Amino acid sequence: MRHQRIPDETVRRLPVYLRGALHLSGRGLESTSSQELANLIGVEPWQIRKDFSYFGGFGTRGVGYNLDNLIRHVSRILRLDATQNAVLVGVGNLGSALLAFPGFRMYGFEIAAAFDIDKRKIGRRKSGVLIEDAAALNRLSARGIRLGIVAVPEAASQGVVDTLAEAGVKGILNFSPRCVTVPRGVKVITIDIAMDLARLPYYIPAGRAIRQCV
Amino acid sequence: MRHQRIPDETVRRLPVYLRGALHLSGRGLESTSSQELANLIGVEPWQIRKDFSYFGGFGTRGVGYNLDNLIRHVSRILRLDATQNAVLVGVGNLGSALLAFPGFRMYGFEIAAAFDIDKRKIGRRKSGVLIEDAAALNRLSARGIRLGIVAVPEAASQGVVDTLAEAGVKGILNFSPRCVTVPRGVKVITIDIAMDLARLPYYIPAGRAIRQCV
DNA sequence: GTTTGTGAATAGTTTCACAGCA
DNA sequence: TGCTGTGAAACTATTCACAAAC
Numbered sequence: 001m002r003h004q005r006i007p008d009e010t011v012r013r014l015p016v017y018l019r020g021a022l023h024l025s026g027r028g029l030e031s032t033s034s035q036e037l038a039n040l041i042g043v044e045p046w047q048i049r050k051d052f053s054y055f056g057g058f059g060t061r062g063v064g065y066n067l068d069n070l071i072r073h074v075s076r077i078l079r080l081d082a083t084q085n086a087v088l089v090g091v092g093n094l095g096s097a098l099l100a101f102p103g104f105r106m107y108g109f110e111i112a113a114a115f116d117i118d119k120r121k122i123g124r125r126k127s128g129v130l131i132e133d134a135a136a137l138n139r140l141s142a143r144g145i146r147l148g149i150v151a152v153p154e155a156a157s158q159g160v161v162d163t164l165a166e167a168g169v170k171g172i173l174n175f176s177p178r179c180v181t182v183p184r185g186v187k188v189i190t191i192d193i194a195m196d197l198a199r200l201p202y203y204i205p206a207g208r209a210i211r212q213c214v
Numbered sequence: 215m216r217h218q219r220i221p222d223e224t225v226r227r228l229p230v231y232l233r234g235a236l237h238l239s240g241r242g243l244e245s246t247s248s249q250e251l252a253n254l255i256g257v258e259p260w261q262i263r264k265d266f267s268y269f270g271g272f273g274t275r276g277v278g279y280n281l282d283n284l285i286r287h288v289s290r291i292l293r294l295d296a297t298q299n300a301v302l303v304g305v306g307n308l309g310s311a312l313l314a315f316p317g318f319r320m321y322g323f324e325i326a327a328a329f330d331i332d333k334r335k336i337g338r339r340k341s342g343v344l345i346e347d348a349a350a351l352n353r354l355s356a357r358g359i360r361l362g363i364v365a366v367p368e369a370a371s372q373g374v375v376d377t378l379a380e381a382g383v384k385g386i387l388n389f390s391p392r393c394v395t396v397p398r399g400v401k402v403i404t405i406d407i408a409m410d411l412a413r414l415p416y417y418i419p420a421g422r423a424i425r426q427c428v
Numbered sequence: 429g430t431t432t433g434t435g436a437a438t439a440g441t442t443t444c445a446c447a448g449c450a
Numbered sequence: 451t452g453c454t455g456t457g458a459a460a461c462t463a464t465t466c467a468c469a470a471a472c
Contacts, residue, residue: 007463015412019391033431042393045431046465053433061432062472079415086411093314097307103391103408147414171414173407177233177317179256187417189410193387194317196403197300197363198229200385201293203401204360221441247453259453260443267455275454276450 010051015107016041017048018074022106025067033064075108085112087145087169089160090152091121091131094175098151099127112145134160140167148172161188224265229321230255231262232288236320239281247278289322299326301359301383303374304366305335305345308389312363313341326359348374354381362386375402 020041024032034045052058058073059065075081086104088095088111099111115134116122122133137160148169152160157176164172165186174180174190182188234255238246248259266272272287273279289295300318302309302325313325329348330336336347351374362383366374371390378386379400388394391406 005462009463011413011416014416015409018412019409035431040393044465046467049432050434050464057433059432060472061470062430064431077416078412079418080412084415093311097311098407100307101407103406104411107408107412109408109411146418147411149411170418173411173414179254187414189414191405191407191410193312193315193405194321194323195229195233196405197318197323197361197387198232198292198294198321199225200361200387200401200403201298202225202228202291204293204384205399206293219440223441249453258443260445263454264442264456271455273454274450275448276452278453 006054010054013043013047013051014074014078016043017051018071018078018080019106021065021067021070021074025071029067031064031066032070034059037065078107080108083108083110084147085110085143085145086147086149086173087112087140087164088114088129088149088151089116089134089137089164090150090156091116091118091126092151092153095149095151096126098149099129109147111149113140113143137163138167140164140169144168146170149175151175154178220268224268227257227261227265228288228292230257231265232285232292232294233320235279235281235284235288239285243281245278245280246284248273251279292321294322297322297324298361299324299357299359300361300363300387301326301354301378302328302343302363302365303330303348303351303378304364304370305330305332305340306365306367309363309365310340312365313343323361325363327354327357351377352381354378354383358382360384363389365389368392 017037020037021032023040024037034048038045038048055073055077058070086109088098091099091114095114099114104111111129114126114129114131115137116131117134121131124131146169148164148171150157150160150164150172154176157174157178158180161172161174161180161182165183170186172182172186172188174188177192177194180188231251234251235246237254238251248262252259252262269287269291272284286295300323302312305313305328309328313328318325325343328340328343328345329351330345331348335345338345360383362378362385364371364374364378364386368390371388371392372394375386375388375394375396379397384400386396386400386402388402388404391409394402396402
């Protein structure tokens with residue numbers, strides 16, 4: 001049913017399905033089933049079928065899903081069917097790791113520009129990307145980059161986000177643990193590493209571990 | 215109502231509230247209201263009150279929340295009231311950034327050990343932490359570390375997770391985009407950076423929110 | 429026979445509105 | 451009066467069971 005609201009949770013899972021499909025396709029498979037894909041990525045088969053059904057379904061009953069077809073459809077929905085250029089702001093420890101991070105390419109992402117305020121870094125290259133002066137960020141708009149990755153200290157994040165938004169960036173992946181305000185039409189996704197670690201102890205039973213009897 | 219099931223979403227938000235409370239306390243404030251805290255972190259006041267109500271509520275009607283009291287309660291619930299030692303496995307680009315990452319300390323985390331398989335790194339120090347031989351990971355159990363951070367290449371993650379679980383680690387923050395299997399009693403939280411970026415383009419044409427934190 | 433696609437049932441979460449207390 | 455705490459209502463998401471299609 002194409003004319004239905006898509007649950008946010010479904011959108012969150014689509015990249016997982018895409019990765020699984022790419023993985024199976026890379027192993028030489030031509031097609032898969034909701035059961036096989038579910039086993040691979042650790043969800044339930046009906047969840048996959050339900051999620052796909054919001055977009056009309058990509059499979060063939062009694063047969064399964066053709067992988068090329070599946071990959072094409074999901075990529076299109078996520079708008080990952082063409083290379084997406086991104087700009088990185090903040091080439092510190094985390095930013096440098098992101099420049100070297102191999103995982104972006106699989107989805108068609110390319111870090112096309114990097115900015116920092118540290119004069120010692122400006123003009124150098126990291127992982128093949130030239131580090132430019134963050135003071136020149138406002139001239140970014142000419143390059144038509146619509147995605148930004150923000151890896152600056154907490155205190156600087158709001159300013160960077162403002163500048164990116166003015167430069168035409170429409171989507172921001174924010175690694176700063178600060179709630180940022182953006183204009184309408186700009187979407188922010190925050191990754192807060194410390195916060196994810198912080199809820200881990202909650203789930204761990206208190207006290208010393210009992211010896212495991214297997 | 216102390217004897218009620220706590221929603222996962224509530225647990226996910228508790229570290230956000232804790233950070234907000236620590237921030238206000240650091241600014242010298244003695245107390246706050248659900249309204250003030252909500253404005254700071256970008257949620258609605260009733261969400262905060264509802265979440266706190268699952269634990270009986272920490273406030274005073276007509277007055278608000280005493281910050282010390284709030285911080286003490288939330289820290290206790292999350293088991294962050296004593297220093298939590300963690301072990302890092304994989305001191306590559308991302309692992310090194312995590313060693314240098316200042317955000318863990320606020321919640322009382324301490325990276326107490328680091329392991330890698332690269333002979334050139336073993337024996338050296340990064341951000342003050344000695345890098346040990348990953349082959350010796352099985353001797354970790356003597357140190358009583360219950361939290362692990364896994365920042366190894368995708369193909370190695372399951373093996374590392376297995377070894378950590380055998381060594382008594384009960385909670386794992388996993389940066390590998392691979393579904394891992396763990397024994398009962400071990401909790402895994404996965405941070406998949408590329409996947410969070412991958413759902414950003416979906417929202418770009420129709421984006422609308424003004425204040426966003428997640 | 430097999431596997432998808434989907435309405436209906438169930439479960440979980442957010443939002444509301446106001447009672448309860450300082 | 452002001453702000454918290456909370457049951458009830460509204461909303462959202464997951465799970466089920468089976469009809470439909472190959």
